[in-house]
Amino acid sequence: MTPAQDSPQFDTGLRPDQLTADRGTPVETPWGIFAVYQTPEGPRAAEAFCPHLDGPLFEGSGRDGHITCPWHLWRFDLTTGLCVDSPENAGCDSKIRCLPVEIGPGGTLLLGPQSS
Numbered sequence: 001m002t003p004a005q006d007s008p009q010f011d012t013g014l015r016p017d018q019l020t021a022d023r024g025t026p027v028e029t030p031w032g033i034f035a036v037y038q039t040p041e042g043p044r045a046a047e048a049f050c051p052h053l054d055g056p057l058f059e060g061s062g063r064d065g066h067i068t069c070p071w072h073l074w075r076f077d078l079t080t081g082l083c084v085d086s087p088e089n090a091g092c093d094s095k096i097r098c099l100p101v102e103i104g105p106g107g108t109l110l111l112g113p114q115s116s
């Protein structure tokens with residue numbers, strides 16, 4: 001797992017068929033620890049830990065294009081990063097960082113660059 005040479009993207013070394021529908025796959029990137037999820041729209045990457053109390057977001061499934069934190073059930077959209085639901089709407093003004101994902105020439109998933 002190294003930054004792609006001459007590219008601001010990060011090569012995860014993962015192929016799409018290595019992702020599981022049941023949980024995210026955490027990867028350490030130059031922008032922090034992100035998780036890559038298999039979603040109906042293709043692979044998505046988002047911060048691996050929750051902005052609430054650092055809960056392990058990556059342990060959830062991205063199967064429906066959203067990720068739900070297992071600790072207090074805040075739910076985030078894996079494309080926009082926006083919190084779309086939570087018990088009693090707590091934290092619904094929060095957002096997780098998402099990174100663009102594409103398949104590189106070697107067939108592995110490339111992340112980033114992070115937009116500002």
Ligand code: FES
Nearest residue numbers: 050052055069072
């Ligand atoms: S730690 Fe994720 S919702 Fe509380």
